[in-house]
Amino acid sequence: MSSHTPTKSNVPFDHLLTDIADYVVDYIVESDEAYDTARLCLMDSLGCAFQAMQFPACTRMLGPVVPGATLENGARVPGTSYVLDPVQATFNLGCLIRWLDYNDTWLAAEWGHPSDNFAAILSCADYLNRNTAESNGKRLTVRDILTAAIKAYEIQGVIALENAFNRVGLDHVILVRIASTAVAAHMLGGTREQVRDAVSQAWIDGGALRTYRHAPNTGSRKSWAAGDAGRRAVQLALWTLRGEMGYATAVTAPTWGFQDSLFRGQSIKVNRPFDAYVMENVLFKVSFPAEFHAQTAVEAAVRLHPEVKDRLDQIKSIHVETHESAVRIIDKTGPLTNPADRDHCLQYMIAVPLIHGTLTAEDYDDVRAGDPRIDELRSKMEVVEVPRYTKDYLDPDKRSIANALQMTFEDGSSTGRIEVEYPIGHRRRRDEAQPLLRDKFANNAGTCLPADKVSELLTLFDDPAAIDEMPVDDLITLTIP
Secondary structure, three states: OOOOOOOOOOOOOOHHHHHHHHHHHHOOOOOHHHHHHHHHHHHHHHHHHHHHOOOHHHHOOOOOOOOOOOOOOOEEOOOOOOEEOHHHHHHHHHHHHHOOOOOOEEEOOOEEOHHHHHHHHHHHHHHHHHOHHHHOOOOOEHHHHHHHHHHHHHHHHHHHHHOOHHHHOEOOHHHHHHHHHHHHHHHOOOOHHHHHHHHHHHHHOOOOEHHHHOOOOOOOHHHHHHHHHHHHHHHHHHHHHOOOOOOOOOOOOOOOOHHHHHOOOOOOOOOOOOOOHHHHHOEOOOOOOOOHHHHHHHHHHHHHHHHHOOOHHHEEEEEEEEOHHHHHHHOOOOOOOOHHHHOOOHHHHHHHHHHHOOOOHHHHOHHHHOOHHHHHHHOOEEEEEOHHHHHHHHOOOOOOOOEEEEEEEOOOOEOOOEEEOOOOOOHHHHHHHHHHHHHHHHHHHHOOOOHHHHHHHHHHHOOHHHHHHOEHHHHHHHOOO
């Protein structure tokens, strides 16, 4: 049996590992826009978690790994009475934030949901504040976790800009694990070297397969995969702080590194500095719990609803224009077997608002899906890629997510062509979105919390200076029913 003691390697660390550690430890966030947006992200993420508490498929995943395995002064899970170690608390909160596919989004060569990182950030912060000896007596404030969030978003989003993990069959939650590992290691007291070592471990973990996001295997794991990635991130950070070694060329080592083993020999490309770009440009799901590539399609369908609602049986064809990423991941024909299948089907997400004028989380359930009009409309849809939409989707100065719809009727008449290039959650429509995000939070929080706590939370989020100074554990107290 080996009694190996970790030793330092003389091999230089991969530049990416070092750059991530330097950014997390040294970078000073000076962007007011990033902090303002991060506050909205925090509010929205908590609201998503509260709403998910209404769904038994989610709540059955919550709690300790085995019954009774709680931790005195552990991290609390918003919306619940659970008090858990920070690893399992992260899994719980990650499930809640992500479950309904309603949290914020980042779209690039790779896509994902940067607010998944709040699970690790909030759980570590609450744990540290409730055990102040662990944080050298310093209570972390909301401003501290907003800073951590800006950095986690940036790590996840910048790596996603040019690296399509989906094209090699890997799920985007690998980036949640990498980003959360970096900020969790720093929050828990790690040095620059320990942050770097922990991040190397996150790359060595490889990536979950996207199997659970695609037919014929689409399933509920896609709703807890981010929580699992965050859980692993906190575990890796804690192990590293106990002295576990890092691996210098975890990304680039010939044959055995991430690139050769899992990225088909391609190099991981990072061609812009880490700053606050991702937080400033993140996309919110304001009105619809729909996969983000479909958000503008749903908005177009809602606009068309008054014109077509009384003529649904007269529709001959539905022409859908979209971008390449939507064609690749949510263009689905044939049977849809469960809610996870439906909320990643472009045609389903168009059909429901054409019929009802809106799209809600409940519309993915089996009962609502049994409406025969949905599949009838799906069968009449033709989905085509528009090259300009694909180009503008990838343009860093535009980052549009365009869709257009037009109906043709049996009598030869047609609706107008409704095009929506930028969803309401886009940076270009941020002012329009803010009051709606506040309403979204109030409605979601009201499903889980008493009215006085909802009111207090809304008052706090309306006062940036007050909430920024608030210790994180005091904020979490307000999220417990």
